[in-house]
Amino acid sequence: MTSGSEWWRSAVIYQIYPRSFADGSGDGMGDLPGITSHLDDLRDLGVDAIWLSPFFTSPQKDAGYDVSDYCDVDPLFGTLADFDDMLAAAHERGIRVIVDLVPNHSSDQHIWFQEALAATPGSPARSRYLFRDGKGEHGELPPNNWESVFGGDAWTRVIEPDGTPGQWYLHIFDESQPDFDWSNEQVREEFRRILRFWLDRGVDGFRIDVAHGLIKKDGLPDHFADPEGGSMGGDEADVPFWGQEGVHDVYRDWNALVSEYDGDRALCGEAWLPTLEKTALWVRPDELHQTFNFIYLETEWDAAALRAVIDESLRAFGSVGAPSTWVLSNHDVVRHASRLALTAVNPQGHGIGPNSPGQPIPEVGLRRARAASALMLALPGSAYLYQGEELGLPEVIDIPDEARQDPTWFRTEGERYGRDGCRVPLPWTADAPSYGFSPTGSSWLPQPAEWAEHARDIEAADEASTLSLYKTLLETRRVHDLGAGTLEWIPTSDGTLSFRNGAITVVANLGTEPVALPGGRVAAASSPVDGGVLPVDATAWLIGSPEVCGD
Structure with a gap:
């Protein structure tokens, strides 16, 4: 290919x-x-x-x-x-x-993270993740102020193998998802x-x-x-x-x-x-x-x-x-x-x-x-x-x-x-x-x-x-190779979009009033098209419209 x-x-x-x-x-x-x-x-x-x-x-x-x-x-x-x-x-x-x-990130149950928890600060096992010393007199504060995507602090403090509070590890998501250190x-x-x-x-x-x-x-x-x-x-x-x-x-x-x-x-x-x-x-x-x-x-x-x-x-x-x-x-x-x-x-x-x-x-x-x-x-x-x-x-x-x-x-x-x-x-x-x-x-x-x-x-x-609409859209897209096509805009009034992609002309009405379609056969439509009029919040695919055929 x-x-x-x-x-x-x-x-x-x-x-x-x-x-x-x-x-x-x-x-x-x-x-x-x-x-x-x-x-x-x-x-x-x-x-x-x-x-x-x-x-x-x-x-x-x-x-x-x-x-x-x-x-x-x-x-x-x-x-x-x-x-x-x-x-x-x-x-x-x-x-x-x-x-x-x-x-x-991995799970905190990943063997690497379990090895990191059992290891000492500065060890190779910990270097696979983002462990850091905390701030404060006794390291009791997180290394920085980052917040988790899921809410709360992005840092969790661990208990060291000797039973004392120790380093913190970064988890941009849940505390069960420690971040890898990709500099390793x-x-x-x-x-x-x-x-x-x-x-x-x-x-x-x-x-x-x-x-x-x-x-x-x-x-x-x-x-x-x-x-x-x-x-x-x-x-x-x-x-x-x-x-x-x-x-x-x-x-x-x-x-x-x-x-x-x-x-x-x-x-x-x-x-x-x-x-x-x-x-x-x-x-x-x-x-x-x-x-x-x-x-x-x-x-x-x-x-x-x-x-x-x-x-x-x-x-x-x-x-x-x-x-x-x-x-x-x-x-x-x-x-x-x-x-x-x-x-x-x-x-x-x-x-x-x-x-x-x-x-x-x-x-x-x-x-x-x-x-x-x-x-x-x-x-x-x-x-x-x-x-x-x-x-x-x-x-x-x-x-x-x-x-x-x-x-x-x-x-x-x-x-x-x-x-x-x-x-x-x-x-x-x-x-x-x-x-x-x-x-x-x-x-x-x-x-x-x-x-x-x-x-x-x-x-x-x-x-x-x-479901029937999607099947029609995907079949028409495949037959006309729209994914590999080229978009050419067609001038329209405010609130509507229209473009040509190969043999297909697309009209989308995002406005507040129905709009007249330019003609041609309706290959697919997201809402019923009656009398050549496209309702509000609807998109139609046309084949053989004047813009395409030059009729």
């Missing part, structure tokens, strides 16, 4: 959150056999690849993002043999597989080994968790965070634990490693950065291949704002020879079927619950979500879908307090609801226990009653469903 035609440049990649996708064992927790059993559904949907959130051995303090063994499968999800079976079954269906890698060559070599372990098994790439967080600023200086800012650093220009220059050397090293393997193995980074200009630096030709476009994800439902971010995305990523990687939802953000109908600010990671201001209006959220997805899937580049968005699933708001499991909820003592609302297990069959998620009816998070109307079997039989 020639450079510039790699599969990941135009792929539609479907994120699977394994514990919430499908439960094959009946214990209420999704697993690898459950994924394998539904690969035909994903093939029929029309995706090119799947990305699996972590399934590695873990105490599950943060839903698997606290890894204790990077080269084995947690028994909750199955075995290595189950993974190999799933991988082979996906490849048989032409579906590539990307696995999640968590290099910023042993850490770098260990992750080369981990990459090769999974590449040798045949995976097609890696999604890299907290890709912008590995390197911390020299001296670990204090940082005074914006109290209204998001949790992952995307809205602050200079954070000493996000986006440091030294991270780029890590990914140059990884790029060289994956290039030794056939099949255009891909590296996609979760990097929350304040500008698209900075984000594009992560996908220069010798670094990562993709990075999520979170600035696009966070853009409000406004025609001018969306056009500006689309233009800047295509310019910034194009300037380094990379595709833009579009995304609207994932396991860390409020689902866009609810987020687009919020009337109050919801900082990233805080989540929404029954007492949150600006509660979404469900019908408005679904209408906008369908329109936003239709707009996104027509853009050139790669697109990521989050499991359940093809069913139009909203955020689950009314989760009982006692059922919540996100560390954010506990570390903020209920001040922030966290991310459980976007992680509720999927509905497959309307009249089955747990809507077909588990053969026993068990479910690790409670599913709301309205899940029945979103069940896949109901939507598969309805030509007007969100």
